[in-house]
Amino acid sequence: MRISVVGLGLIGGSMALDLKANGFASEIIGVDYNEEHCDEALSIKLVDRILSIDLALEQSEVMILATPVQHIVKLLPEVLNKVKSQVIIDVGSTKYPASECVRDHPSRGNYVATHPMAGTEFSGPTAAIKNLFRNKVAIFCDVDLSSKKAIYIANDIFDCLGMPIVKMTSKQHDLHTAYVSHISHVSSFALALTVLKKEKDAQNIFNLASGGFDSTVRLAKSSPEMWTPILAQNAKNIISVLDNYISELIQFRKAIETQDTDALNRIIGEANKIRKILKDPR
Amino acid sequence: MRISVVGLGLIGGSMALDLKANGFASEIIGVDYNEEHCDEALSIKLVDRILSIDLALEQSEVMILATPVQHIVKLLPEVLNKVKSQVIIDVGSTKYPASECVRDHPSRGNYVATHPMAGTEFSGPTAAIKNLFRNKVAIFCDVDLSSKKAIYIANDIFDCLGMPIVKMTSKQHDLHTAYVSHISHVSSFALALTVLKKEKDAQNIFNLASGGFDSTVRLAKSSPEMWTPILAQNAKNIISVLDNYISELIQFRKAIETQDTDALNRIIGEANKIRKILKDPR
DSSP states (O other): OEEEEESOSHHHHHHHHHHHHTTSOSEEEEEOSOHHHHHHHHHTTSOSEEOOHHHHHHHOSEEEEOSOHHHHHHHHHHHHHHOSSOEEEEOOSOOHHHHHHTTTOTTGGGEEEEEEOOOOSOOSGGGOOTTSSTTSOEEEEOGGGSOHHHHHHHHHHHHHTTOOEEEEOHHHHHHHHIIIIIHHHHHHHHHHHHHHHHOOOHHHHHHHGGGTHHHHTGGGGSOHHHHHHHHHHTHHHHHHHHHHHHHHHHHHHHHHHTTOHHHHHHHHHHHTTHHHHTTOOO | OEEEEESOSHHHHHHHHHHHHTTSOSEEEEEOSOHHHHHHHHHTTSOSEEOOHHHHHHHOSEEEEOSOHHHHHHHHHHHHHHOSSOEEEEOOSOOHHHHHHTTTOTTGGGEEEEEEOOOOSOOSGGGOOTTSSTTSOEEEEOGGGSOHHHHHHHHHHHHHTTOOEEEEOHHHHHHHHIIIIIHHHHHHHHHHHHHHHHOOOHHHHHHHGGGTHHHHTGGGGSOHHHHHHHHHHTHHHHHHHHHHHHHHHHHHHHHHHTTOHHHHHHHHHHHTTHHHHTTOOO
């Protein structure tokens, strides 16, 4: 099957690698407005050819939209205007704006709204890695608006990537990812800013980072190109959970300030419940 | 050299493993008020014998205090009251209260205040692992109050663990660890609480955790036994950095709410500077 990937970054590039490696894709056509990324993707063999988005659509059976989310809502209607029998899959981190912008499109059936829940803090074609997705969950949204054929092919693709599929509406998706994934990024970006401002000595940060800062701040390395549009598109849900987060911190602050060890024990004990949910093997 | 370890948890246990494995310790004597931990430590061969703290002190050349920090400030003066030529090393995560409580003790020279900057989110004797400390930094505090012999032996021990040594005052230590390590734990505990309250469906948390939540929340699995006394002892420094953190979140919230993409790009771009400081190899 000939597959085109629009947006040759971490996610699109890693999908290309796996789909080519396991033989699902006979050819990967790359599309990216960034010429440097196109050259890199060709040179490290992420893609076989680079084409314009229109030619790529004409010549492939499946097109994966893997650009930052503000481009997906722009590209998706344009692509559906020109689509024939191809299946269009987007893999953006917000789902309601994309699904909504083509809800009544005559070719809506050709489109599947997905979100593979995997990533690293790196970006660009050279960040692509094999097996990024294996045993992580892929979310499929608003599946009743997609044709059976489109869902069938999307199922095959994510199966090839090693991802179990969970279905929900795009509205539910944006709520739940705000609650779990997006707030983690906000918390991590703000932590990096705080430490950078408070601790002027970079050597101290480096020396003390292995006390836990390194893992908590990992997501703060994520790029503004990807995250600014996600935060803007999912603002309402993120604000809601961010307000809760700030309240928790203020309560925590009070327990620390008054050295209320009973309250601190209770707060930390409650927080520890996350261990069971994340099914820690220890 | 015969070494006693008081507090058979992650840190004390992991030190015991390495010091025994590389031959530095001829025998490890374990001390713990928790009998179950004593039995576990014996059965997994973390320690060779279990003794009371008084007998352990009599029979060893070095005693490592690796209990939660509220016990260190209680045990340290008692141990120094009875010390002869032994070297006493504490490895707690706060340093000013410990160093201060024996500042004028006649045997102060026998004591070295240290903090090996390594750990995991697990606790108890079974959490002990080999090479936990390798290539992480050990902080030595107020070294001018320790005797040359005590510093010499402490140097040898941390050298055996593979740790480069950085010196600062105990006051500086507590400030810098609040700025980097302790705030990371507060941020992570509060994140876990927020997500547990907001997202009632544990399966959703599990499914979406690989979107970054898993690493950001790792520290929230840390135990109240260890962290409540750290937060209480270092309250003033932690409150100061926590206030900055809450301010950053409020500014971030404003940029998200107004969908101010310029501000979001700027905030995230600033946060990304942490990448260089953590000397990310990519």
